[in-house]
Amino acid sequence: xxxxxxxxxxxxxxxxxxxxxxxxxxxxxxxxxxxxxxxxxxxxxxxxxxxxxxxxxxxxxxxxxxxxxxxxxxxxxxxxxxxxxxxxxxxxxxxxxxxxxxxxxxxxxxxxxxxxxxxxxxxxxxxxxxxxxxxxxxxxxxxxxxxxxxxxxxxxxxxxxxxxxxxxxxxxxxxxxxxxxxxxxxxxxxxxxxxxxxxxxxxxxxxxxxxxxxxxxxxxxxxxxxxxxxxxxxxxxxxxxxxxxxxxxxxxxxxxxxxxxxxxxxxxxxxxxxxxxxxxxxxxxxxxxxxxxxxxxxxxxxxxxxxxxxxxxxxxxxxxxxxxxxxxxxxxxxxxxxxxxxxxxxxxxxxxxxxxxxxxxxxxxxxxxxxxxxxxxxxxxxxxxxxxxxxxxxxxxxxxxxxxxxxxxxxxxxxxxx
Amino acid sequence: xxxxxxxxxxxxxxxxxxxxxxxxxxxxxxxxxxxxxxxxxxxxxxxxxxxxxxxxxxxxxxxxxxxxxxxxxxxxxxxxxxxxxxxxxxxxxxxxxxxxxxxxxxxxxxxxxxxxxxxxxxxxxxxxxxxxxxxxxxxxxxxxxxxxxxxxxxxxxxxxxxxxx
Numbered sequence: 001x002x003x004x005x006x007x008x009x010x011x012x013x014x015x016x017x018x019x020x021x022x023x024x025x026x027x028x029x030x031x032x033x034x035x036x037x038x039x040x041x042x043x044x045x046x047x048x049x050x051x052x053x054x055x056x057x058x059x060x061x062x063x064x065x066x067x068x069x070x071x072x073x074x075x076x077x078x079x080x081x082x083x084x085x086x087x088x089x090x091x092x093x094x095x096x097x098x099x100x101x102x103x104x105x106x107x108x109x110x111x112x113x114x115x116x117x118x119x120x121x122x123x124x125x126x127x128x129x130x131x132x133x134x135x136x137x138x139x140x141x142x143x144x145x146x147x148x149x150x151x152x153x154x155x156x157x158x159x160x161x162x163x164x165x166x167x168x169x170x171x172x173x174x175x176x177x178x179x180x181x182x183x184x185x186x187x188x189x190x191x192x193x194x195x196x197x198x199x200x201x202x203x204x205x206x207x208x209x210x211x212x213x214x215x216x217x218x219x220x221x222x223x224x225x226x227x228x229x230x231x232x233x234x235x236x237x238x239x240x241x242x243x244x245x246x247x248x249x250x251x252x253x254x255x256x257x258x259x260x261x262x263x264x265x266x267x268x269x270x271x272x273x274x275x276x277x278x279x280x281x282x283x284x285x286x287x288x289x290x291x292x293x294x295x296x297x298x299x300x301x302x303x304x305x306x307x308x309x310x311x312x313x314x315x316x317x318x319x320x321x322x323x324x325x326x327x328x329x330x331x332x333x334x335x336x337x338x339x340x341x342x343x344x345x346x347x348x349x350x351x352x353x354x355x356x357x358x359x360x361x362x363x364x365x366x367x368x369x370x371x372x373x374x375x376x377x378x379x380x381x382x383x384x385x386x387x388x389x390x391x392x393x394x395x396x397x398x399x400x401x402x403x404x405x406x407x408x409x410x411x412x413x414x415x416x417x418x
Numbered sequence: 419x420x421x422x423x424x425x426x427x428x429x430x431x432x433x434x435x436x437x438x439x440x441x442x443x444x445x446x447x448x449x450x451x452x453x454x455x456x457x458x459x460x461x462x463x464x465x466x467x468x469x470x471x472x473x474x475x476x477x478x479x480x481x482x483x484x485x486x487x488x489x490x491x492x493x494x495x496x497x498x499x500x501x502x503x504x505x506x507x508x509x510x511x512x513x514x515x516x517x518x519x520x521x522x523x524x525x526x527x528x529x530x531x532x533x534x535x536x537x538x539x540x541x542x543x544x545x546x547x548x549x550x551x552x553x554x555x556x557x558x559x560x561x562x563x564x565x566x567x568x569x570x571x572x573x574x575x576x577x578x579x580x581x582x583x
Contacts, residue, residue, distance in 0.1 A: 028438075028439035029438065029439060030439075352456075353504075354502065354503035354504055354507075355503075356478060356480075356502075356503035356505075356563070356566065357447075357503050357504050357505070360443070360446070360560060360562075360563060361443060361447075363439075364439035364440055364442065364443045365439075371478070372477070372478045372479050373478075373479040377479070380479065386479050386480070386481070386501035386502070387478065387479045387480075387501075415443070415447050415452075416447075416452060416504075418452075418456065
């Protein structure tokens with residue numbers, strides 16, 4: 001077995017794990033090994049405390065009350081927006097729109113920007129590796145407007161086929177490229193900066209689905225050069241039901257409102273209304289203020305661990321996971337085979353054992369993985385499999401949990417051996 | 419078809435039934451189930467089928483295609499294809515064996531009995547009429563897997579409706 005190389009600055013994993021109350025439990029008589037963080041991450045106590053504190057002390061509706069609690073709630077909410085802007089490397093908090101999550105952000109952009117800007121015959125480029133949430137909203141737009149969807153492939157190592165992107169861009173009809181920063185199945189970190197340069201040269205905008213990327217990478221929207229970036233709070237230790245869409249200010253300014261309601265108006269007349277300025281124009285109704293507070297606390301928590309140490313820990317998990325899984329007979333790993341350009345998401349199949357059976361057998365050992373199509377049916381078809389098993393890590397994942405996964409896979413092989 | 423008690427637990431043998439969860443596992447992965455998974459019966463296509471149903475389990479991606487041929491009121495041939503876990507494949511494989519020669523009314527009774535067994539009904543789990551299917555009795559302890567076990571049976575119900583329509 002590989003001995004993990006320890007650098008001077010290492011994450012104090014025991015301390016980190018102690019920050020996540022959900023990890024300290026037994027499942028089916030075994031300590032929980034939570035390897036489903038790509039679906040949703042567990043939350044640190046700092047997030048739970050911040051949300052509770054908000055509910056106990058500051059709960060009120062935002063932007064409308066003149067009383068003290070409303071003032072505090074508004075302040076917390078807007079401070080969370082500024083926190084998200086800082087996390088994304090965005091200069092202007094007004095470029096951050098709070099949404100329920102990445103899915104809602106894609107729907108918002110497809111509906112508002114897509115509906116206003118795209119015309120019949122225009123093309124939207126997606127990749128076969130996209131999550132359904134970055135496919136279906138564009139299909140709905142295409143059915144409404146006659147916009148054409150084009151797909152680029154990934155190669156056998158899970159890397160984006162940039163040659164296919166270039167060929168599509170050369171056609172001159174592409175108005176938007178929408179892709180994940182990091183594939184939720186393959187774990188591949190897509191070359192977003194490169195994609196943005198190519199797309200912009202061809203006059204196309206770029207939407208980045210950061211659901212996985214924001215949880216594992218330092219994000220800097222100006223360095224990436226994208227036009228839209230969206231992520232979900234719950235993938236990085238925040239609560240469910242809150243996420244953010246960042247977009248260049250000039251794009252947001254030109255976009256029509258998406259949902260109508262309170263909070264997003266300037267003046268309401270019987271037949272028409274005028275709308276609030278960005279970003280509030282896109283936040284109809286009472287927002288998820290406690291969620292925004294929790295999201296900001298999650299970003300603070302991650303920062304407090306130290307980005308370098310978090311990244312070193314992730315790199316160690318990638319190397320350890322790849323090495324251990326490669327030693328399992330009959331295991332086929334999908335995505336980049338080497339440690340470069342990938343995160344610690346391991347998607348695989350095991351000969352002769354269906355992924356659902358693996359998930360059930362591992363669950364009996366207290367090991368939580370995901371089995372199925374991972375909301376990526378196009379990619380499953382491309383890989384020629386109906387479903388796969390996926391073990392995914394976050395900042396609290398211990399290398400020993402990946403060892404337990406491997407032991408569990410061997411137990412499954414024994415159960416299924418003739 | 420086997421009569422009498424369900425086949426002995428042999429799954430999970432060397433894996434060790436050291437915890438309650440592991441012993442539930444052995445009751446789930448009976449040898450008979452694994453044997454049907456490895457060697458499914460009546461897999462393939464049926465020419466001139468009277469009913470032809472495709473069904474998906476969208477939450478997990480399992481799919482089944484079930485074809486039936488009738489003579490009068492009785493099922494005389496079945497074939498299935500598709501992709502899925504050991505439980506869905508074994509359950510469907512066993513089902514295709516057991517329904518041949520049965521009338522629509524008998525099959526409907528059987529479907530109800532299997533559903534009762536999946537709800538944990540112990541009398542159903544001992545019912546000799548279920549034959550090999552009793553090996554699936556352990557599935558009820560894994561609620562998320564019940565829908566796997568019932569995928570083929572749901573397709574069968576749909577096929578009966580199709581044949582009568």
